[in-house]
Amino acid sequence: VWGISRFNDSQKTWTMIACAVIGIAISMYSLLCREILEANVVQTFRLWIWLFYFILGSNMDKFTRFIQKYLSLRMHIFLAVIMTVLNIAWQEYISCLLWSTLGETRIYAEYYYDNVFEMMWIICIFSALLRVSLSEKLVTWIKWFVPLSLGIYIVHPIILRYVMQLIGNKLIWQSVLVWFLTIVISTIFTWLIAHTHLKNFLMKI
DSSP, X not given: XXXXXXXXXXXXXXXXXXXXXXXXXXXXXXXXXXOOGGGGSOGGGOHHHHHHHHHHHHTHHHHHHHHHTTOOHHHHHHHHHHHHHHHHHHHHHHHHHHHHHHTTOOOOGGGGTTOHHHHHHHHHHHHHHHHSOOOHHHHHHHHHHGGGHHHHHHHHHHHHHHHXXXXXXXXXXXXXXXXXXXXXXXXXXXXXXXXXXXXXXXXXX
């Protein structure tokens, strides 16, 4: 990450494109061969995904300015909603397709991070959010929450496991409740850790 941060704009752009191409190629291979290739690499070491999104985040304002030239804010939000629906439908279809081949193997959301529809959806969502005027109260909440995000990401798998065992996830309401409780409990747990000496190990890269 430190090395990428020292790249100039051109180097960052080409690195992002290269990572996107690698990810899309792997995603297409998984689809065509009905084999989750990403599952063969531990999530932590899927560097092509993390580098792509890391650089994408630093360039999101450029995507926003580009889209702003051609779409009004209302049309941009409408497109974000449509992309959300299409992305969910696509992932559901692919999950069922792979599920029928892989039997009882679990298909996690992380297997879609390098999918082209996921990339387009994230660009559309975040560029739209950057165009929306936020109230001062909401900005205050965001500034409080953002520093906790890394800690939440680290602890949430453990909490998710126990919440799923307690509630289950076979029905839609169960899945929604599991998601909500996992976020809330992870946030509280991370906030408590932030007030101890462990914050230096959990809260920072």
